[in-house]
Amino acid sequence: MKIHFSPASPFVRKCMVVAHELGLESRIEKLPSAAGPVNRDRAIVSSNPLGQVPTFFTDEGQVLYDSRVVCEYLNELGGGDLVPREGSLRWLALTEQSLADGILDAALLSRYERALRPSEFRWDAWVDGQMDKIKCALDHFETAMAGARAQAIDIGTLTLACALGYLDFRFADYGWREGRPVLTAWFKEMSERPSIKATVPA
Incomplete structure (x- = not known):
């Protein structure tokens, strides 16, 4: 798995917090990014038209965004209960x-x-x-x-x-x-x- 990463982004942090809680953090490769609202990172735009972080890649190559979707995916992958089911x-x-x-x-x-x-x-x-x-x-x-x-x-x-x-x-x-x-x-x-x-x- 991979994630376009920024150490200052609170939305990326949320995803990584969830990954740590579920013991998945070591499986996620952190990709460099320079996302911004004016100067948009074209490396991110090529996968996510919004050009925002987090942009996440599953092992199967599916692209996920935004943080809510990524966290839901990680919770399911890790068999967690961080997102209550019902x-x-x-x-x-x-x-x-x-x-x-x-x-x-x-x-x-x-x-x-x-x-x-x-x-x-x-x-x-x-x-x-x-x-x-x-x-x-x-x-x-x-x-x-x-x-x-x-x-x-x-x-x-x-x-x-x-x-x-x-x-x-x-x-x-x-x-x-x-x-x-x-x-x-x-x-x-x-x-x-x-x-x-x-x-x-x-």
Whole structure:
């Protein structure tokens, strides 16, 4: 198996976290990539028209994208239960994955606005709107991680860990922990998992 890899991509990290959880990481070859929203990596585009990471290749040569599809594939391949198969836990895990992915989407859009757009064209209200999405999602998780859900290890909670790690990595001055003691404690404990330690962004 192969994956177009970027050590800074939280969506690639999510896939690698899942691979580590399932004992599959050693079977995945990491391909170099330079994906970007403006200067698109044509090596990736040749396999994925969106030119985004993660782009994943199965041993049979099938190309998979995006991270949700890749993680579902890895979970099935590894015989895991990171994506519950049925019932309310399945819909909870998938919904939380979607919400945590939304944090990442908003964070990436904010970063692109600040880091890539020429200063004379930057739209502060746009960034404010994206950061408000992040705030509202974090407030939701502050409540959600109080109780039994805090002990769950599934695609929802693993994606949330990647999202919080990305905020620490790219938005160190944001201070998401302020006023969120439950989420802070949860992430501190989650960060001790070998899969999380092995995939810290760089």
